[in-house]
Amino acid sequence: MGEGGGKKLFPPYLPRNPKDPCTKAYKAYVAAGGHSAYATTPYARIMSSYIVCGGHLNAPSQKTAEELAMKSCQSTRGHYKVTTGGSCEIAASK
Known part of the structure; x- marks a missing residue:
């Protein structure tokens, strides 16, 4: 777990629509100055046509940012009752 530039665990799939909530959340993660994290369900074209994501910005630590993301x-996945596409994973954190 390196400090500084952050770590990418896998490249998140971002919808091309700049108004998509996941695209907005990832851009906010990139722009955030503090400890932040971005979590998403892995995108699998065969299994699902959508992704679910979450993020947390400017937490007191990287670990806290990852937990809250x-x-x-x-929470989003549960709200939409998603059954395909896999579980949430941390895609990037800093």
């Missing part, structure tokens, strides 16, 4: 993603 996961909670955000899981």
Whole structure:
């Protein structure tokens, strides 16, 4: 877990629509100055035509940012009752 530039665990799939909530969340993550994280369900064309994501910006630590991003993603996933596409995973954190 390196500090500084952050780590990308896998490249998140971002919808081409700049108004999509996941595109907005990832851009906010990139722009954030503090400890932040972005979580998403892995995009699999065969399994699903959508992704679910969550993020948390400017947390007191990288670990906290990751935990809260996961909670955000899981909450969204539960809200939409998503059954395909996999579970939430941290895509990037800093």
